[in-house]
Amino acid sequence: MIRLEAITLAYPTRHGDVVAVRDLSLDVKRGEFAAVVGPSGCGKSTLMKLVTGLVKPTKGRVVVDNHTVNGPLKIAGMAFQNANMLPWRSVLDNVLLPLEIVEPFRSQFRQKRASYVERAEALLTSVGLSGFSHRYPWEMSGGMQQRASLCRALIHEPALLMLDEPFAALDAFTREELWCVLRDMWQRLQFTVVLVTHDLREAAFLADHIHVMSARPGRVIKTKHVAFEKPRDLDVCYTPPFVDLVHELRQDIAEVRTS
Amino acid sequence: MTLTIDRLAPWIFTLGLFAIWEAACRLFNIDQFILPAPSVIVEAMVRYYKPLLRNGFVTLWTTLAGFGLAVSFGLALGLLVGWSRTIYRGLYPVMIGFNSIPKVAVVPILVVWFGIGEVPAIITAFLISFFPIVVNVATGLATIEPEMEDVLRALGANKLDIMLKVGIPRAMPYFFGSLKIAITLAFVGSVVSETIASNAGLGFLMTQAGSNFQMPLVFAGLMALAIEGIAMYAVFAALERRMTGWAVRSSQSAAG
Ligand SMILES: Nc1ncnc2c1ncn2[C@@H]1O[C@H](COP(=O)(O)OP(=O)(O)OP(=O)(O)O)[C@@H](O)[C@H]1O
Ligand SMILES: [Mg+2]
Numbered sequence: 078m079i080r081l082e083a084i085t086l087a088y089p090t091r092h093g094d095v096v097a098v099r100d101l102s103l104d105v106k107r108g109e110f111a112a113v114v115g116p117s118g119c120g121k122s123t124l125m126k127l128v129t130g131l132v133k134p135t136k137g138r139v140v141v142d143n144h145t146v147n148g149p150l151k152i153a154g155m156a157f158q159n160a161n162m163l164p165w166r167s168v169l170d171n172v173l174l175p176l177e178i179v180e181p182f183r184s185q186f187r188q189k190r191a192s193y194v195e196r197a198e199a200l201l202t203s204v205g206l207s208g209f210s211h212r213y214p215w216e217m218s219g220g221m222q223q224r225a226s227l228c229r230a231l232i233h234e235p236a237l238l239m240l241d242e243p244f245a246a247l248d249a250f251t252r253e254e255l256w257c258v259l260r261d262m263w264q265r266l267q268f269t270v271v272l273v274t275h276d277l278r279e280a281a282f283l284a285d286h287i288h289v290m291s292a293r294p295g296r297v298i299k300t301k302h303v304a305f306e307k308p309r310d311l312d313v314c315y316t317p318p319f320v321d322l323v324h325e326l327r328q329d330i331a332e333v334r335t336s
Numbered sequence: 337m338t339l340t341i342d343r344l345a346p347w348i349f350t351l352g353l354f355a356i357w358e359a360a361c362r363l364f365n366i367d368q369f370i371l372p373a374p375s376v377i378v379e380a381m382v383r384y385y386k387p388l389l390r391n392g393f394v395t396l397w398t399t400l401a402g403f404g405l406a407v408s409f410g411l412a413l414g415l416l417v418g419w420s421r422t423i424y425r426g427l428y429p430v431m432i433g434f435n436s437i438p439k440v441a442v443v444p445i446l447v448v449w450f451g452i453g454e455v456p457a458i459i460t461a462f463l464i465s466f467f468p469i470v471v472n473v474a475t476g477l478a479t480i481e482p483e484m485e486d487v488l489r490a491l492g493a494n495k496l497d498i499m500l501k502v503g504i505p506r507a508m509p510y511f512f513g514s515l516k517i518a519i520t521l522a523f524v525g526s527v528v529s530e531t532i533a534s535n536a537g538l539g540f541l542m543t544q545a546g547s548n549f550q551m552p553l554v555f556a557g558l559m560a561l562a563i564e565g566i567a568m569y570a571v572f573a574a575l576e577r578r579m580t581g582w583a584v585r586s587s588q589s590a591a592g
Contacts, residue, residue: 163501178497
């Protein structure tokens with residue numbers, strides 16, 4: 078699904094080029110859940126932008142769905158640490174936003190609005206937001222907004238979901254709740270996920286593969302297969318192999334930070 | 337209880353100010369030709385209500401005409417400037433230069449071009465009031481959250497989509513906020529022009545009254561101006577609240 082081939086990306090700045098990633102290679106199969114971890118500033122958000130075609134690599138090639146990426150992908154759902162809800166739209170209208178943009182929904186939006194609304198309501202219900210669709214984002218807590226943000230990223234049933242630290246601003250309980258929400262959605266819809274996170278437990282709980290990046294200029298220095306049976310239960314986080322895995326990742330990152 | 341006091345406060349303060357003014361005029365026996373007392377001004381307003389109404393109407397419509405032009409032009413230019421960084425860069429110095437010219441200095445030119453009368457007043461009102469609208473609309477467009485833009489672009493949205501779905505709605509609070517400022521400035525523009533080159537309007541009336549040493553009438557004119565100004569400000573403040581209530585409420589929300 079996704080292949081990054083020896084990507085180098087330099088941001089031009091006033092003080093010369095900042096090389097954010099160098100020789101970055103990555104492979105993500107269709108339907109796979111990939112997590113990317115690494116020290117702060119190593120180029121994780123840059124990786125997201127590269128995959129979605131929002132920035133062009135200085136060197137190397139990005140391939141998504143067997144096509145070289147030359148511009149914005151047009152199909153990816155994205156969610157960030159901030160929910161980025163539009164405050165003048167109700168939750169429902171926020172969730173419907175992608176359908177107003179992505180074809181073929183876009184040209185049928187008027188005729189099929191009723192069925193789209195139904196779809197959005199179903200999605201909102203599945204994340205525990207039934208009955209909130211006519212509220213405004215600012216009437217909801219951060220955790221609720223983040224749920225709605227996930228719905229917005231998934232409403233057009235994208236083949237690819239890109240998440241950049243989506244749960245980082247939430248409390249531990251809400252975060253674990255949303256892990257399960259995401260897990261269930263992924264099990265149900267089978268899209269490909271790239272999740273950038275600082276939370277190693279999050280990565281280990283959700284992902285099939287965890288890619289560890291080096292300090293800037295970032296590249297993937299290690300890919301760890303996570304073999305726990307799926308669908309996973311939160312209890313898996315308290316088993317010795319899980320704790321060992323998190324511990325190992327922790328050491329890897331501590332190493333690249335100091336080196 | 338505190339709510340009623342809050343609501344009454346503007347009236348109490350205004351009345352208090354007038355009371356002090358009145359008392360000071362009587363206590364220190366201030367000459368009417370220097371500073372007429374409020375009671376004298378009110379008397380003049382009643383006595384001269386006809387010319388005040390007639391000229392007040394002229395000032396109001398020239399101001400609104402200039403303001404109307406400023407709104408359409410300012411909105412269009414603001415959208416254009418907010419649309420592209422290149423246009424923004426190109427126009428910015430021109431606009432700053434233009435805005436720093438005192439508009440009084442333009443009136444004589446306008447008189448040469450359009451003659452004495454209402455046209456220079458309308459144009460002055462327009463020139464002085466469009467700038468805040470442009471700046472506000474452009475700011476609203478230019479400060480779209482980059483992440484929101486990423487979300488939309490990754491869905492295949494083009495620039496126009498982003499402007500229509502995010503840019504313009506989010507610029508609306510800035511736009512309606514700027515109307516309050518623009519309408520006040522428009523009054524300044526039309527009255528300045530009327531003072532210099534006109535044969536109608538409150539500015540004209542006040543200059544005339546001044547040269548005839550009718551100080552109470554001058555102040556009555558000022559009062560009429562203040563009333564018009566406050567009324568228009570209130571109209572646009574109310575419009576702002578109506579149109580963009582979400583901006584106020586969302587900035588007060590707990591989750592941010
Ligand atoms: N637009 C930009 N212009 C210049 N430099 C940039 C730009 N965006 C990112 N960088 C630099 O590239 C590097 C990687 O940035 P990036 O945002 O991808 O890091 P990150 O891994 O997402 O960090 P964090 O974990 O803190 O979110 C950083 O050193 C940053 O300073
Ligand atoms: Mg980041």
